[in-house]
Amino acid sequence: MPKDPAKASADKELKSLEFRLDELIEIMNHLQEENRILRDHQENLVTERAQLIEKNELARTRVESMINRLKAMETSQ
Known part of the structure; x- marks a missing residue:
C-alpha cells in the first residue's frame, strides 16, 4: 500500500518541527x-x-586623620 503524499509531507514537516524544537530547547538550556x-x-x-x-x-578616613595630625603638629610648633 503506497503512502499518501499528503501524509508523507505532513510527516516530513512534523520531523522538521521536532528537530527545530529540539534545537530550540538546547539553545534555551544553554x-x-x-x-x-x-x-x-x-x-x-x-x-x-x-x-x-x-x-x-x-x-x-586614615588619610584625613593623618592630615589633621600634621596640621596639628604645624600649629603647635
Whole structure:
C-alpha cells in the first residue's frame, strides 16, 4: 500500500518541527546556564565593589586623620 503524499509531507514537516524544537530547547538550556553564570558573576562583582568601597572609605578616613595630625603638629610648633 503506497503512502499518501499528503501524509508523507505532513510527516516530513512534523520531523522538521521536532528537530527545530529540539534545537530550540538546547539553545534555551544553554542560555539558562549562561544566564546563571552571568548572575553569579554579577553577584560576585557587587560583593567585591562593596568591599572596595569599604576599603576606600577606611583609607580616606586614615588619610584625613593623618592630615589633621600634621596640621596639628604645624600649629603647635
